[in-house]
Amino acid sequence: MRRLGIHSFVWTGGQTQDGLEMALRKTAEHGYRTIEFAYLRPEKFDLDRLARLARSLDVEIGVTMGLSLDCDISSEDEAAVAAGKAILADAVRAVRDIGGNKLGGILYSAHTKYNRQPTKRGWSNSVAAIAETADVAHACGVDLVLEIVNRFETNLLNTTAQGLKFIEETCSEHVRLHLDTFHMNLEEANPAAAIRLAGDKIGYFHIGESNRGYLGDGTINFDLIFDALLDIDYKRDIVFESFSTAVVDEGLSLACAIWRDTWTDNDPLAAHGKQFIELKMDEAKRRRATNARS
Numbered sequence: 001m002r003r004l005g006i007h008s009f010v011w012t013g014g015q016t017q018d019g020l021e022m023a024l025r026k027t028a029e030h031g032y033r034t035i036e037f038a039y040l041r042p043e044k045f046d047l048d049r050l051a052r053l054a055r056s057l058d059v060e061i062g063v064t065m066g067l068s069l070d071c072d073i074s075s076e077d078e079a080a081v082a083a084g085k086a087i088l089a090d091a092v093r094a095v096r097d098i099g100g101n102k103l104g105g106i107l108y109s110a111h112t113k114y115n116r117q118p119t120k121r122g123w124s125n126s127v128a129a130i131a132e133t134a135d136v137a138h139a140c141g142v143d144l145v146l147e148i149v150n151r152f153e154t155n156l157l158n159t160t161a162q163g164l165k166f167i168e169e170t171c172s173e174h175v176r177l178h179l180d181t182f183h184m185n186l187e188e189a190n191p192a193a194a195i196r197l198a199g200d201k202i203g204y205f206h207i208g209e210s211n212r213g214y215l216g217d218g219t220i221n222f223d224l225i226f227d228a229l230l231d232i233d234y235k236r237d238i239v240f241e242s243f244s245t246a247v248v249d250e251g252l253s254l255a256c257a258i259w260r261d262t263w264t265d266n267d268p269l270a271a272h273g274k275q276f277i278e279l280k281m282d283e284a285k286r287r288r289a290t291n292a293r294s
Contacts, residue, residue: 002111004122004277005034005239017045021053028057028087030270036062036239038105038252040095042094051099051110061100062204062237064147064178064254066111072291073129074122074156076111082089083127084176088133096140103137104145104178104204106154108166111255114155123166126156131170136175145178145203150186155257164201180241186209187222195228202205202234207277208241213262213277214269215240222276226284240273 011026012019014037027035035054040047040063054061066074074085089105095103105111108126109118130146137144148163157163159180167175177198184191195202207225210218225280230237244262252258263269 002235003237005237006032007036007241009248010242010270013015013247024053028059034060034237039065040094047098047126061098062102063095063100064099066106069110072110074126077190085129089136092137092140092142094234095142102143102145105147108146109154109156113152118155123139131172134172134174143203145176147178149183160198177201178204180206181220181225182208196231199232203207205238207240212243215273222280223273225281230284230288
């Protein structure tokens with residue numbers, strides 16, 4: 001069943017328990033039914049308390065993250081790969097413990113701008129590590145979804161086709177793709193065709209504008225995106241993602257090059273995002289019905 005969600009960075013930098021609890025309440029207040037937390041560290045937060053609050057609000061939790069270079073599973077350094085696998089396994093268990101349903105993001109490499117091409121050995125190390133993590137995720141009842149991001153945030157998986165090749169090589173049925181319109185707008189020749197190519201291999205979907213701000217204020221053709229999602233009968237979560245220096249923590253600001261305020265008031269942004277997505281989905285359904293009659 002599809003749920004519409006929002007990234008917690010619309011509400012909070014995610015540094016405190018109170019901030020995450022506020023984000024859960026604001027998410028429910030705006031009618032979203034899932035929230036995405038980033039870099040959820042079990043030692044910093046009361047996961048049981050967050051889980052209870054989420055259940056009381058009928059809000060599901062997903063978690064995304066990226067790896068650092070010293071824990072890069074696409075490295076040729078065995079120590080870095082081992083460290084990355086341990087972090088991923090711990091992250092899966094944290095998602096389970098908070099009652100979450102998915103772990104996504106840049107799980108297959110470091111979240112950084114690389115200064116080199118990926119190597120065959122590094123690719124193989126990553127494939128093997130993700131296959132191992134998928135087994136842990138399956139045992140924990142957590143979906144594992146790999147976010148395809150632009151060339152400035154990884155050197156390994158920048159396109160849907162690369163992602164499909166990668167998950168095929170894991171030989172696991174428990175790994176899917178996490179696609180994002182912001183990144184697709186940069187890397188895919190035809191984002192709608194990429195969605196159709198991925199089909200049921202898509203496990204999670206981000207809606208974000210080309211400038212990371214208000215939906216409709218950028219260059220992305222969302223009509224084509226929603227037509228494609230209908231064509232593949234996509235029924236998993238859709239989450240609105242928007243970043244601004246008004247909220248995003250310093251680490252992610254540096255990693256994602258968030259240098260300016262794309263907005264300063266998050267309540268109207270959240271309300272607009274939900275209305276925009278629902279409108280575009282309804283319009284796509286009407287186009288389909290019209291085409292079926294003609």
